[in-house]
Amino acid sequence: MLGVKEIMELIPHRYPFLLVDKIETLEPGVRAVGYKNVTMNEYFFQGHFPGEPVMPGVLIIEALAQLGAASMLSLEEHKGKIGYFTGIDKAKFRKKVFPGDTLKLEVEIIKRRGPIGIGKAIAYVDGQKAAEAELSFFIS
Template sequence: MSNQFPLDIRQIMEMLPHRYPFLLVDRVLEFEPGARLKAMKNVTMNEEFFQGHFPGLPVMPGVLQLEALAQTGAVFVMSSFDEPLGDKVFLFTGLDKVKFRRPVVPGDQLILNVEFLKQKMNIWKMRGVALVDGQVACQGEFSAAIANKGDM
């Protein structure tokens, strides 16, 4: 896809099938083809998950931090093709070396860094690091596959 970077939310929504309350990337800041992508998620008290995680002590669930990194990885993959992928979707196939280093709370800005590791057929492997104020909030390696929606 030929896009101008940075990407705003409208351009991200053209690439990802996710919508509120599950769209977890607000802006794409940088893209280096074949190497990396940097995005951002503003975390606000208005997020639905804070109602139950945890009342009186709002903390962004770690799995949603990983999902934000996966969505960033999907934008990386979609940005790596010259043509739209059409009726395809990007699905997690594995997580490795995941670590959570600090809580993410309302008011934080997650900086989502994804680095390409390798591709084999339709499987892409990446390393992701989510930062808040320059500190690692979570990190890990993940793999995902491009699949046809009709095959699911």
């Protein structure tokens, strides 16, 4: 189990943009399972949306990307580097995410060639899919 301190040793993200609170499973370069506890104190709820706070889908995708980056950047050859988005494909948003929800994040690296790869990413709330996408990246 990795907490925020260990996650920040792997990826460069910091408050208020670090969107992974803990990592339960980490297989370097293969897969990762982590969590984001969504609270009413999140900065984005100030404007999205007043009266009905909903986590922006793009930030759910970002949380998944950060988890995938943690998996890739835990490989010895990528330590100290940064993972950059190069594409988002097949993104679907299936369930609204509200304050009080816990996002279970899962990323499996399905294709990798050197510093370039693709991850299959799924976010769940209470066992139901909230979002899914294929995320492509470049490590530099």
